[in-house]
Amino acid sequence: MTATTETPSALGRPIKRKEDARLLHGQTNWTDNIQLPGTVHMAILRSPYAHAKITKLDVSPAKNHANVVNAFGAAELGDLNGSIPCVWPVTDDIVMPAFPALAPDTVRQVGDCVAVVLATNPQSAVDALEDIVVQYEPLPVVIDMEKAIAPGATPVHADAGTNVCYVYNLGGGYEEVKAKADVVVKRRFINQRLIPAFMEPRSVVAAPMGMSDEITVWSATQIPHVLRVLLALVTGIPENNLRVVAPDVGGGFGGKLQCYREEVLVVNLARKLGRPVKWTETRSEDMLATHHGRDQIQDIEIAATKDGKLLGLNVELIANMGAYLQIITPGIPLLGMFMYPAIYKMEAYNFKCTGVFTNTTPTDAYRGAGRPEATYAIERIIDELAAELGMDPLALREKNWIKHEEFPYTTVSGLTYDTGNYEAATAKALDLFGYDELRAEQKRRRDSNEPVQLGIGISTFTEMCGLAPSRTLGALKYVAGGWEHCTIRVLPTGKVELITGTSPHGQGHETAWSQIASSILGVPVEDIEVVHSDTGRAPYGMDTYGSRSLAVGGRAIKLAAERLIEKARVIAAHQLECSPADLEFVNGVFQVKGDASKQQPLGAVAFEAFTAHNLPDGVEPTLQGEATVDPDDFSYPHGTHLAAIEVDTETGKVRVRTYVAVDDVGIQVNPMIVEGQVHGGLAQGIAQALYEGAFYDEDGQPLNATLSTYLIPAAPDLPSFITGQTVTPSTTHPLGTKGVGEAGTIASTPAIINGVVDALRHLGVTEVAMPATPMTVWKTIQAAKGGK
Amino acid sequence: MHHIPITVTVDGMTYEREVEPRALLVHFLRNDLGRVGTVIGCDTSNCGACTVLLNGRSVKSCSVLAVQADGTSITTIQGLSDGNEWHPVQTAFKECHGLQCGYCTPGMVMSAVDLLSENPNPSEAEIREGLEGNLCRCTGYHNIVRSVEMAAELMGGAK
Ligand code: FES
Ligand code: FES
Numbered sequence: 001m002t003a004t005t006e007t008p009s010a011l012g013r014p015i016k017r018k019e020d021a022r023l024l025h026g027q028t029n030w031t032d033n034i035q036l037p038g039t040v041h042m043a044i045l046r047s048p049y050a051h052a053k054i055t056k057l058d059v060s061p062a063k064n065h066a067n068v069v070n071a072f073g074a075a076e077l078g079d080l081n082g083s084i085p086c087v088w089p090v091t092d093d094i095v096m097p098a099f100p101a102l103a104p105d106t107v108r109q110v111g112d113c114v115a116v117v118l119a120t121n122p123q124s125a126v127d128a129l130e131d132i133v134v135q136y137e138p139l140p141v142v143i144d145m146e147k148a149i150a151p152g153a154t155p156v157h158a159d160a161g162t163n164v165c166y167v168y169n170l171g172g173g174y175e176e177v178k179a180k181a182d183v184v185v186k187r188r189f190i191n192q193r194l195i196p197a198f199m200e201p202r203s204v205v206a207a208p209m210g211m212s213d214e215i216t217v218w219s220a221t222q223i224p225h226v227l228r229v230l231l232a233l234v235t236g237i238p239e240n241n242l243r244v245v246a247p248d249v250g251g252g253f254g255g256k257l258q259c260y261r262e263e264v265l266v267v268n269l270a271r272k273l274g275r276p277v278k279w280t281e282t283r284s285e286d287m288l289a290t291h292h293g294r295d296q297i298q299d300i301e302i303a304a305t306k307d308g309k310l311l312g313l314n315v316e317l318i319a320n321m322g323a324y325l326q327i328i329t330p331g332i333p334l335l336g337m338f339m340y341p342a343i344y345k346m347e348a349y350n351f352k353c354t355g356v357f358t359n360t361t362p363t364d365a366y367r368g369a370g371r372p373e374a375t376y377a378i379e380r381i382i383d384e385l386a387a388e389l390g391m392d393p394l395a396l397r398e399k400n401w402i403k404h405e406e407f408p409y410t411t412v413s414g415l416t417y418d419t420g421n422y423e424a425a426t427a428k429a430l431d432l433f434g435y436d437e438l439r440a441e442q443k444r445r446r447d448s449n450e451p452v453q454l455g456i457g458i459s460t461f462t463e464m465c466g467l468a469p470s471r472t473l474g475a476l477k478y479v480a481g482g483w484e485h486c487t488i489r490v491l492p493t494g495k496v497e498l499i500t501g502t503s504p505h506g507q508g509h510e511t512a513w514s515q516i517a518s519s520i521l522g523v524p525v526e527d528i529e530v531v532h533s534d535t536g537r538a539p540y541g542m543d544t545y546g547s548r549s550l551a552v553g554g555r556a557i558k559l560a561a562e563r564l565i566e567k568a569r570v571i572a573a574h575q576l577e578c579s580p581a582d583l584e585f586v587n588g589v590f591q592v593k594g595d596a597s598k599q600q601p602l603g604a605v606a607f608e609a610f611t612a613h614n615l616p617d618g619v620e621p622t623l624q625g626e627a628t629v630d631p632d633d634f635s636y637p638h639g640t641h642l643a644a645i646e647v648d649t650e651t652g653k654v655r656v657r658t659y660v661a662v663d664d665v666g667i668q669v670n671p672m673i674v675e676g677q678v679h680g681g682l683a684q685g686i687a688q689a690l691y692e693g694a695f696y697d698e699d700g701q702p703l704n705a706t707l708s709t710y711l712i713p714a715a716p717d718l719p720s721f722i723t724g725q726t727v728t729p730s731t732t733h734p735l736g737t738k739g740v741g742e743a744g745t746i747a748s749t750p751a752i753i754n755g756v757v758d759a760l761r762h763l764g765v766t767e768v769a770m771p772a773t774p775m776t777v778w779k780t781i782q783a784a785k786g787g788k
Numbered sequence: 789m790h791h792i793p794i795t796v797t798v799d800g801m802t803y804e805r806e807v808e809p810r811a812l813l814v815h816f817l818r819n820d821l822g823r824v825g826t827v828i829g830c831d832t833s834n835c836g837a838c839t840v841l842l843n844g845r846s847v848k849s850c851s852v853l854a855v856q857a858d859g860t861s862i863t864t865i866q867g868l869s870d871g872n873e874w875h876p877v878q879t880a881f882k883e884c885h886g887l888q889c890g891y892c893t894p895g896m897v898m899s900a901v902d903l904l905s906e907n908p909n910p911s912e913a914e915i916r917e918g919l920e921g922n923l924c925r926c927t928g929y930h931n932i933v934r935s936v937e938m939a940a941e942l943m944g945g946a947k
Contacts, residue, residue, distance in 0.1 A: 020882040023890030024874075024897065026825020026865035033824040123808075199829050199837060199891040199925045250827075250891025251925050283830035506889030506926050676885050676931060683928030707834040707923075715916040715929040744928075 011519035014672035017511045018526070029247040031203035031220045032280045039205070040069045042266060042279040043125035045115040045132050046288065047107035050143070050359040050700020051156070052136035054105055054114065062117050065128035069273065073115040074104035080268040082234040084261055084324065087479045088331035090355075094166040097157040097357075099324040101261040101268075107136070108156050108323035109361055110702055111288030113261050118269060118277065141700040145297060145318045145356045156323055156357040165321050165355035166330055170337055171413065173348035174303070177312035181303035185385045191373045192693040192770050193295035193320065195287055195705070196366050197712055198505075200250025202290060203280040204263050206270035209243075215270060216243045216536075219263055222252040223543040224503055226480070228535045230259040230327075235268055242267075246533040249505035253684070254365030255290050256505065257545045258327050262289070287705035292694055293366020295320035296333065298377045308391050310400045312348035313412075315340050315377065321355050322362035329364050330355050334476060335464075335546075336370030338413040342378045343422055343462050343638065344400040349412040359700040365545060367684050368742040371463045372749055379459045379750035387761060393754070394435070397460050398426070408731075415464070417636045421664065422460060424726045429640040429662040432724050438644050438658075446762050453762075454657075455645040457755025461747040462638035465739025466551030470630050482548070485540035486556035487626040488517060488564050492610035494603025496521065496528040500557065501541015502549040503533040507741065508673045509549060513557055515669050516735070520561035521602060522588025540628060547637075547739035550669065554735050555629040564625025571608055571623070572600040574616040635730045635738040639663035641747040645755030649763070652778030654690055654756055662724040663743050667736035674740050675723055681744020682721055687713050688745075689752035693771045711771075760784070794858035798823055799867025807854040813847075814838045816854035817864065825866035826894050829923070836922030839895035840864045846902035848895075848921070865894035868901065876942035877901050877935070886935030888926035896922045900936050909940055 022028060059071035074081050084099040103112050115132050119125035140154040147153055148163040155163055178184060204219040215237060221227055224244040232239035249256065262279050270277040281289065301314040319333040333353045341349050368375075386393035402409045404421040411417065435456070442454040467473070470481035485501040498517050502509055514528040521528075531537050542552075565585055572590035573580040576598050583590045590605070592598035605623060608614065612621035644658040661678055668674045691711040695703045704710045711717075729736030749770070756768050756777065764784035769776055791806035798821060805820055817823040817840070826849060829837030838849040841863040849862075869875040877900050880886065887893045896919065903910065903918040910918060915936045916929070924932060 016882055017885065019890070020887060023887055023893050024865075024878040024881055025869070026823075026894050028825065028827075028890065030824070030827060030891070032828070033818075035819075035822070197925060199835065199889065199923065200827070201829065249889065251889040253925070283832065283835070508888070672885050676888060676927060679928035679930040680888060680926045681928075684925075706832050707830045708832045712923055712925065714921075714923055715919045715933065716913075718929055720912065720930050720933065721928070 009519040010515040010525050012668060013515070013670065015511060015515060015525060015670055017508050018514065019508060019510050030200060030250060031205060031218045031247055034205045034218055036205065036207055036276040039276040039278050040118040040120060040273060041122040041125045042269065042277055043117050043122065043129055044113050044262070045129050045134065047103070047110060047112040047114055049107055049136050049138055050110050050141045051139040052107050053139060054103065054107060054134065055137050056133060056135040057115060058133040059115050061131040061133060062128040065124060065131055067120045067124035068128045069118045069120060071115065071117045071128065071132065074100060074102040077102060080272055082264040082268060084264065084326065085230050085234060085259055086325035086327060086329060088328040088477065090168055090330045090334055090477055091166045094330060095160045095162065095164070096325055097160055101264045109359055110700060111361060116265060118273070141359045141698070143358055143360060143696050143698060143700050145320055145358060148356050148358050149354065156359055163357045165357055168334060168353045170351040171349040174312045174314045174350035177348040178303045181311050182306035183385065183388055184301060184303045185381060185388050186301040187381055187384055187767065189298040189300060189377055189380055190769060191294045191296040191298060191376055194293045194366055194688055194692050195694050195710055196253045196255025196290060196293060198251030198253055198255050201281045201283055201286050202256065202260065202262065204266045205276060205278045206267045207276035208270060208274055213241045214243055215241060215267060216245065217267055218245045218247055220249050220256060221246045222249065222256040222503055222505055222545055224533050224535055225501060225541040225543050227259055227263065231264065231267055234259070234264050237271065243536040246503050252505045253367040254293060254369055254545060257365045258291060283707050287710060288361060288702060291326050291364035292322065292361050293363060294373060295363050296373050298373065300377045300381045302381045302385050304385055304389070306389070308389050308396050308399050310344050310346040312346055313341060314350045315352070317353040319353055319355050320360065320363055321357050322360045323357065324362045326362045326364045329362055331478060332363065332365060332370045334370065336374035338415050339371050339374040339464055340378050341412045342375065343402055343460060345402060346412050360696060367681065367745045369546065371742065372685065372746045375461045375463065375746045376750045379461065380753060383754045383757065384766065393458050397458070401460065415634070418633065418731045419728045420462065420636060420638050421726060421728045422638060425638060425662045425664050426460060426640040428724050428726055429642050429660050432662065432722050433642040433658065433660040435642065451650045452646050452648050453759040455647060455755040455757065455759025457643035457645055457751040457753065457758060459641040459747045459751035459754065461641070462636050463743060463746045464634045464636060465547035466631050466635045467546040467548045468631065469633060481630065482542060482552065483628055483630040484542055484552040484556045485628045486553065486560040487624060488560045489624040490564065490602060490606035492607050494606055496523050497531055498528055498557065499531045499538045500553055501538060501543065502553040503541065503543040505544065507544065507549065508670070512550070512669045512673055516554060516557045517561050520558065520565070523602065547741035550737050551635050551733065551739040552629065552631050554737055555631060555733065556627045558734050559627035559629055560625040563627060564623065567625060568602055568605045568623055570616060570619055571605050575600050575608060633732040635666065635733055637663065637665045637738040637740065637743050639743060639747060641751040643751045643755045645752065645759055647756055647759040647777060649781055652774035652776070652781065654772055654777060656686065656719045656752065658722065659719055660722045660724070661744065661747065662726060663740070664726045664728050665740040665743065666730045666733065666738035667727065669737065677740045678723055678744045679721055681742060682748045683713060683718055685745040685748030686718065686752055688749045689770055689772060691717065691771050792855050794855055796857050797861040799864055809855060811854040812850050813852040813854050813857050814849040817849060823864055823866060826864045827891060829891065834923065836899060837892050837895040839898040839922065841898055841902065846899050865897055868897065875901070877904070877939040880935040880939035880942060884931050884935040884938050886927065886932045892922060892924040896924060896932060900939060903936065904940055904943060908943065910936070
């Protein structure tokens with residue numbers, strides 16, 4: 001072994017993914033693939049009403065159906081009908097209603113769980129649901145959030161007596177700065193309800209496993225570690241008897257960041273029946289029963305001087321909780337709370353959020369979780385202010401954003417941004433976009449009154465990654481911490497096992513984490529196995545959401561690897577009969593400084609640590625390093641996105657002609673994966689702007705909760721994207737990285753709508769509701785014409 | 789419920805089984821044969837995750853009854869290559885990062901194979917139209933389009 005010449009570090013290279021070979025050959029391990037002997041399959045009777053009393057429930061006829069093992073309502077389940085947890089009571093006086101897995105007497109949303117049937121095959125379980133006798137007495141339904149909090153509204157939870165879940169206030173001083181403003185612009189934005197719609201439906205299997213009292217739970221979840229704690233608390237099963245595994249998981253986007261009713265039911269029923277229980281949702285169940293995202297009414301007011309200097313921002317939100325509080329439902333708007341001032345300097349900021357119960361599917365995290373709503377509001381109102389002032393929207397932004405030499409900068413909401421360079425990202429985006437030419441074309445089309453008008457949409461966004469410094473979470477009344485763990489072992493054969501507490505579901509952690517470890521340990525990427533998503537093999541972790549995996553988990557990987565090297569250095573020095581300080585570590589090999597003939601590769605050190613025949617005094621056998629790291633701070637990716645939008649004024653059809661995304665996510669571990677994350681994020685953000693929205697009628701019936709009516713974009717609905725990057729390393733992260741999972745989603749929704757409005761502003765249009773479907777756009781144009 | 793005997797060749801192996809008349813091909817593949825590489829993403833024939841080749845042409849296996857597959861030959865993602873030799877579409881998806889979570893991938897790859905057999909040299913618009921029946925929530929399709937373009941090149945489509 002003489003490999004002491006520098007080989008290029010794996011860090012920063014677009015290495016092809018390790019994950020792909022299996023995934024491309026169908027050698028996958030989705031939860032629904034698991035078929036254990038003796039499994040019983042669960043099917044769920046769901047409420048067809050949005051709000052009703054259950055006046056009669058008799059599950060016994062279902063038990064006579066062939067192949068049915070048992071059937072349960074809330075009464076039959078008794079203590080095993082666990083209560084679903086919410087871990088973020090955002091205020092001291094928040095209303096936190098009971099949330100039993102099976103509704104005992106009242107249903108509060110279409111899709112509420114009423115009873116379950118267990119059968120030896122899935123078809124029989126579903127068939128037998130029809131034999132259950134159930135009667136409902138409909139109750140008044142509240143869907144509209146403003147009506148829900150108006151006097152006299154029927155409370156979703158009768159014993160709460162109100163539909164106000166909480167009221168949260170932050171900041172102050174807006175009224176004073178408003179008094180000295182020349183211009184005040186106020187708008188109401190509707191950030192509509194979305195459905196996560198990950199492609200793999202949820203599935204959960206729980207099985208009492210052989211030797212001990214252990215129950216193993218496989219679930220299509222983003223959060224096996226958090227879920228284990230919550231399942232223990234909810235079911236009373238000792239935590240040390242629970243093993244939670246998230247096998248291959250097909251997307252999540254926040255929708256699998258949850259402790260779901262169905263998970264609790266499956267675990268409790270497996271325990272009760274003493275045999276494996278399995279449930280896999282249909283897509284139509286998913287659209288009702290997986291939590292939804294967004295759904296805020298945003299009243300936004302911005303105050304400025306006449307030459308365009310921002311003075312203050314006032315944000316008043318009404319946020320839809322849905323019928324129940326799920327894991328972090330109340331906290332979602334607060335994740336955006338600090339981000340409304342975004343990249344802009346101003347003197348005052350007021351924030352108020354009212355959380356409201358309605359007879360709808362609960363809301364919770366969906367890609368971006370609070371930050372897309374915040375970014376949408378600020379980037380839209382900036383455009384409206386620019387129009388009011390008669391300024392170029394980009395010039396207004398530039399006038400007010402934090403200059404690169406002003407970092408670190410503490411914003412009016414109290415966050416300290418470590419680094420950023422909005423000038424550089426914007427310059428690059430303009431370069432890729434051709435801003436001036438497009439403005440000229442826009443003018444031409446306007447002047448000649450062409451049917452197809454052109455708009456330019458701008459979004460100079462920032463966001464907050466890396467949930468989160470545990471003390472900050474504590475101050476916000478979140479009940480858990482935000483640390484992350486990593487253990488790295490060099491095994492006797494020289495292979496490396498990297499055990500992470502993050503839990504990937506498409507992000508490519510196996511590849512990216514190997515690259516980080518490889519760059520420090522000098523071991524080839526292919527010799528590193530990333531172990532994750534199984535509390536039996538990777539016992540510590542806080543899982544994957546909020547673009548935290550690299551931002552927090554990456555810190556743990558780096559520190560664990562460095563600690564491992566330090567231990568190995570002591571052993572190597574002993575083997576080479578020198579002092580540890582005399583050794584340098586290059587490409588996986590220790591060598592004596594100035595004497596390249598004296599070497600010890602890491603693998604040989606590992607074997608020594610394994611045999612333990614000749615370890616220095618006081619050094620323990622085995623070679624591993626571990627680290628549990630609490631981040632010092634958040635990280636703040638940013639970027640400039642520009643969209644050229646064509647709007648056919650005769651049909652209302654919107655076409656994204658060009659989309660340029662320049663993102664600054666700091667140091668990139670794998671640029672190919674980064675770009676993929678940006679693409680996918682853009683698709684979801686553009687989808688909110690143009691295609692998606694979950695709606696209810698007045699009776700609380702979902703209007704489009706199927707995949708044939710809820711429009712997830714297909715390939716023809718999206719353009720190819722032009723991506724670029726600037727790299728301003730984070731100074732609070734030891735790797736200089738920031739996070740990329742949500743940036744595209746956060747940035748793109750306002751870019752698109754700003755472009756649509758820009759295309760139509762000369763017609764008198766100042767706002768277009770999302771999703772900006774042809775019908776909506778056409779009606780908006782007609783209304784503007786009528787108003788003229 | 790009475791069962792009907794069928795004979796189906798799946799990925800080169802012939803199976804004789806009895807199925808319920810209402811059983812879907814995708815359930816037959818997954819539950820009866822344990823060919824779980826093909827997946828289910830919806831119950832409304834929208835997602836395309838379940839796409840397989842039936843006598844060489846792509847079908848959504850959730851929209852075909854198992855009994856209709858009697859006497860046919862099915863190719864799934866698991867039979868597209870022998871594991872050593874990759875199919876060019878598989879190679880291209882890896883090279884171009886055409887997958888993230890990989891759940892849409894079995895269907896996406898099989899649709900792409902069918903698309904390229906019909907049109908060996910598709911334009912970007914033709915690729916997007918051709919894959920319209922396959923939903924992906926992760927990639928935004930950008931790299932899927934690149935993958936199919938690369939596969940066309942690897943397969944010798946005129947350029
Ligand atoms: S499973 Fe969705 S189309 Fe077949
Ligand atoms: S890669 Fe996840 S759905 Fe396509």
